[in-house]
Amino acid sequence: MIRKKKARQANDSVWPCIKLWHYVTLKEGNVRCLGEPGKTMAENHKLWGGRFEAGLEKWVEEFGASISFDQKMAEFDLKGSIAHVTMLGQTGIIAPEEAGQIKAGLEELLQEFHAGQLEFDVSNEDIHMNLESLLTQKIGPVAGKLHTARSRNDQVATDMHLYLKAKLAEVLDKLHNLRKSLVDLADRHVDTIMPGYTHLQHAQPISFGHHLMAYYNMFTRDSERFDFNQKHTNLSPLGAAALAGTTFPIDRQLTSDLMGFDAPYSNSLDAVSDRDFILEFLSNASILMMHMSRICEEIINWCSNEYKFITLSDTFSTGSSIMPQKKNPDMAELIRGKTGRVYGNLTGFLTVMKSLPLAYNKDLQEDKEGMFDTVETITVAIDILAGMLSSMTVNDSHMAESTEKDFSNATELADYLAVKGLPFRQAHEIVGKLVLECTKNDHYLQDVPLERYQEISDLIEEDIYTTLQSKTAVQRRNSLGGTGFDQVRWQIEEAKKNL
Secondary structure (H helix, E strand, C coil): CEECCCCCCCCCCEECCCCCCCCEECCCCEEEECCCCCCEEECCCCCCHHHCCCCCCHHHHHHHCCHHHHHHHHHHHHHHHHHHHHHHHHCCCCCHHHHHHHHHHHHHHHHHHHCCCCCEEHHHCCHHHHHHHHHHHHHCHHHHHHHCCCCHHHHHHHHHHHHHHHHHHHHHHHHHHHHHHHHHHHHHCCCCEEEEEECCEEEEEEEHHHHHHHHHHHHHHHHHHHHHHHHHHCEECCCCCCCCCCCCCCCHHHHHHHCCCCEECCCHHHHHHCCHHHHHHHHHHHHHHHHHHHHHHHHHHHCCCCCCCEECCHHHCECCCCCCCCCECHHHHHHHHHHHHHHHHHHHHHHHHCCCCCCCCHHHHHHHHHHHHHHHHHHHHHHHHHHHHHHCEECHHHHHHCCCCCCCCHHHHHHHHHHCCCCHHHHHHHHHHHHHHHHHHCCCHHHCCHHHHHHHCCCCCCCHHHHCCHHHHHHCCCCCCCCCHHHHHHHHHHHHHHC
8 A cells, every 4th residue: 555655744753764864853754863962854765865955846746656555566676675684694793683583573564565564665665665664663763673784686686586477387287277177178179160261261171179279389488488588587686785795794695595585686787787587578478479469359259249159258258338139259359459458568678778877777667567458468367268278168060150151162072083193283273263164153162063073083982972071171181290199088088198
């Protein structure tokens, strides 16, 4: 929860600020600096306030503040701080009893956060200043020692690594569920026949299960990309300080281990300025959304009156305010639409990063909102897509019928002639002319009388009608990875081994 800066009690209480903070008397309006009698200035109680004589104007302060969105990292900021103060105590940088006091205060704040009891103040700029302020209120001046051997630069980088590390695990879990939904649906529809398309034209009959397994493979590659993303996310920037490390005898390996990272960054400049792990995530998320958009586009088509291949459940559909008969695939359309949103987050942040000199720049504040938005978008979209697939009704008979009122079996006739010794190019020409003849006479290849077939070629026999059946066409395509029923079952069994 965020609150705007409120008037503090005019009670002459002293707000203790260790090292980086001034001791100031908090009054409404101006603040009198202790140690400088008679001198007043605009209120300034920032962590970095010692260098400045005046504070920011309120509207400028709000423009620079990030607490409206980086509060999402509160849990991870507290966990990082707990690891940091544990290390400070164990290395003797601060007294063990002080470390224990600070750690207890942080753990209490973490409990309050989970209970929804923390309020954040925009005047404290970001999540780090807000939490340090709350800690100071809770345990007093000793809170200021928490920031020893640490900068907000390595602190924020640590928070984002911890946040994205947690979210990547969530994304991978949801993708596993989506992939399983596809495999389960494919398993039920190995024998369901549908038109396969190229250029949105009927091409060849295929198994619906085969079609679904193509998307399973797409989402499997997405999972692999997010899994690899973890390698670059699972590094600890903590201890890099502002950019150059610190003179304090810190133990970076200890804090890395305490936070569950694989290792610390090996270069302090890279540690505070690296955002590749976020760019990788945004890129991976964009590819994932493209895949989801593709299948949603097909779902939108399939449930139209022109296709009638599927019926979506009421859970994932809406109606029309004026047309009572409508059942709209709104959720599929939203996923398709939100793809552009995720693309925008990637493009925006790539643009931010392209000219940044080392090390930290305020521009990097723009790394968070796009990351948060993309995480929230894809995690919901994955669940919705899995739900749509699991609950939709497949009109398998209509799917099959649509392969019997077209020329998707033309390749079967050409292959039939080629197997009997006719050069494929010649066979292709013969079938093409026959298709033209059929279109002019408003009938299909299976309607052509045997006498006409034998006029075209004496190689054609009565078995041609079996060959032209959609089921036969699908069944015979048993090359590795093909749409033949046995091959589709093999694909499904291989997928089940990896789920």
